[in-house]
Amino acid sequence: MRRALVLAPVGAHRQVIVDALKRCGLDPLVVDQLDGLSTAERAGTMVAVVVSGAEVVPEQLVGQLRTGGLGWCPMVVAMVAEGPDSERAESLRSMGADAVIGHQGDAERLAESLRGILQTHATGAGASAGEGLTSSFGRYRSTPDGRFLEANQALVEMLGYDCLEELLAVDISRDVYVNPQVRHSLLAGPVDDFHMVEVDWKRKDGRPITVQVSARAVRDAQGRILAYEGVVQDVSRRRELEYQVQAAVVYSPIATMVVAGDGRIVSFNRAAEGLTGYGAGEMATIQQWADRLGLEPSGEQEATDGNQGAPAGWALPAGECRITRKDGQQRLVRFHVSSFPRGHIVQMLDVTEQRRAEEAAERRLRLLQRVIELHERDRQLIAYELHDGFCQQLSGAIMQFQAYQHLRESRPEEAARCFDKAMGQLGQSITEARRLIGGLRPPVLDESGIVGAVDYLVAEAAEDGGIRVLFNQNLGPKRLPSSVETCLFRIIQEAVRNARRYSQSRCVQVNLVQEGDEIVLSVHDGGGEGDPQPVAGGHFDLQGIRERAQWLGGTAQIQGRPGQGMQITVRLPLTTEPDR
Template identity: 35%
Template sequence: MDDHQPEIERLQQELARARDRLAALEATEARHAETLARLRESETRYRQLVENVNSVILRMDRRGNITFVNRFACSFFGYPEDELLGKNVVGTIVPEVDGAGQNLVEEIRDICEHPERHQNHENENMHRDGGRVWVAWTNKGLFDQNGELAEILCIGNDLTGRKHYEEALQASEQNYREIFNATMNAIFIHEIPTGRVVDVNQTMLDMFGLSRDEAMRGTVEDISEGHSPYSQREADELLRKAAFEGPQKFEWRSRRSNGELFWTEVTLKQAVIGGIPRVLALAIDITQRKHFQERLIEEQQLLHQLLEAQERERRLIAFEIHDGLAQQLTAASMYCGNFERLCRDDLDQAIQSHEAGSIMLQKALAETRRLIRGLRPPVLDESGLVAAIEHLLIDMKESGPTEIEFLHEVQFDRLDPAWENSLFRIVQESLTNALRYSESPKIQVRLRQEPGWLLLEVEDWGNGFDTNQVERSCFGLKGIRERAGLLGGTATIETTPGKGTRVRVELPLNKNTPAA
């Protein structure tokens, strides 16, 4: 028994080291929790953005039940938040039938099924006290990871004032000029059927930076982007439809007198003015709203993708620990227990148990090192970016016959850990994609430092791909662009089917660049 005591102590030491490795993995889990906290902070900023805008913002599911509503919406409709969440929009903020007798239940049902048909629409809404208001809605479908419609994002602006104005215009032409110039909407009055502008209000002149003479002499082409679908030809067709078919509502790319392009929302409708049928055009500047909508949707989608990616990584780590490391440590512990018992009864079997336990511990240590390398290679912390890329290439060369070459010309020794990790992950993702899909006989990684810049390129001469078809569904390529953007640089993917792919990342290096 005394002869085997040193070996028992060695096994116990190895088991202790394995437990230390497991503790390191648990520390990694804590870092993931910190990442989740940062994501939650991003969500808080997103919610602050939503809560501070003076527009109604809500989300509803495919049955029309409200799943989110911002503070402005609660104030606008007169409800506390808890009386809106989970309630159907019909019966709370949307009447079943509007003042004109239109069935809004069917309209809401169609919006929930086909939001693309109702990207911009107006309808009558109601306050908690039963008062009616008009709202201009912009609707956008939100899809889950399977591409299925999950919710509808609705952004609304109060049109009640404009509706009252239109009603007053129809009811009393004698007050027309006063209202005409007081409204916040840019107004054009067009002749039928020529489309010639016969009158404009002061808001229009201020919005486009024109004098009255310039506005009256000009055409729609003069204040538009000038290219299809925002040219005179499309404008004439829309005016014709408004005059003979019914009201038209659309977004238009407009141009100020100084050449600045901006977005407007235009409503065209026939109106009798001074006893003469005209086409009345009402335009509002929606540039800020467009930017907000884009930012809101992009932020939400990115947040959703980051959360999904993090959750996938957490599940993968858990599976690998459970199916690999935990099983190996359990087996090693069992063999060690058997060894102590068998030493008293059967020395040969004790030796076999000892050998099996050693093998299990060695496998556990190897598995632990593999997991740590997958999370953050130790060589990245110990020796820096260049050495880490070289080590990565050695590992990847073992996976197949593809020749992988690394060329580097840099003067720095180390960079900030966040920079090194981001650059390493870009190389890792690019190489993984190339090895998996390109079928190229050769891949080349180039890292070059130039005055004020760091250039990273990963190039293959394989299959290539169509970026329009792949990038929408490839989170890895989005991740490359996102990492480069966070470092203040850019990432471009240059590829053509059958002619290979080059990932090119350019990052600014200056005296403020973080360095270790």
């Protein structure tokens, strides 16, 4: 039977209190003072009742109970001469009394009041070890040697026992702890203040459960431990979910880490190790992790609830950030943070190659637009050439033939001269047409390759007499991919035309060699006394050279210095076809 301590001097309605406590199923222990009370008697007390009468000063008795090692159990002051709404009752409550009641000598009414107080205490409301706790939290008091003195119904059900009396009979170390040594280790540590730990308990049927225990020791005035009191919560389901999350993190192909609410890194999977180059044990906190990776925000940052209420000195990454791997490599990583009550799950996706691909696609699109402009420019040039040359010559020939028809009978000699002029203009038209066709794509390029086509270009320049072209090559009869040959020919043609227009030198050196898997073309004119032609990106001819090279995955360097002429160096890979 559970004990009730009655602190009442002789004559202060002792018997009324004793009868009321017995009606509540308690075993009253009546004492005049606490000095002679044993440790076992103190530890086994479920409720302390101070009986106040005319000859008793309850304030002194309440103080004795609080300092005498019984502060953990509910304390009731039974007022005889005054009611529970008096000023004195308020004073007693402020001193630590859990309840003040008036009994007026009626044991039944007093027992009813006591039952209400004990029921409230059993559910945790107003209890010193768990004020405001609901019945889903177990609450207990136990002896130092490991026996329950008191437990609420929630703990009885949590451990699977049929009734409180059955639970009070168990040995806590043997019957409740999965590993009895764990209880001994906990009791060997700090026990005077509430501290929360997670331990493995077992139910009556042997099924293990994980519980979160917050407990402390209750001592008497001499510092001896009278009992332990604590609050218990079954966290088995939460722990199971945490294990599932941890397993999902460990085996996830996505780089993932779990961060506790205080910034500690709880879990760090292999994918994250592969992404960052750091092992799970090399960084303890998110701040250390961020510092070592040199996190730098990139572009817009996403808002994340994970940083709201975070401890000062650390923050979760969000959006896209640049990181520096352990080996020094720079990567662009997109972070996604999912927050939960006890921490955060941080997922990391390496988007470096994706961003490079997007940037390359943008460059290709811009290049395609420029190539289209080049093609349009070529069409315009052809139109001008046809209009100013070929069409004019044909028009002149037609006019001469018309004059011939008009003069043929009246002035045959003059008509003959018109006919000869018309034939000459037709011949020039044919020559111009062939020149235009050769400029677009000379037949010799298909017949003899790039070497024969450049030789044709050299001969054509010599016939014009405007500039001398010197050509050196080491390709021999070897044919190159069609796209490469066409690109090289157009670049050489553009460079020679550019030198003819702007250079003061009358000689251009063209070198075409193969170096490994690259074709290297260099075109150099001797320059002159004046400044060379402009080489800025806006110069259409030179920009066309750059873009033709880029279209095949190559490069073009164009340099010009006063007095030294223009140097154009183009490198084209043999294995690359145009990007489409």
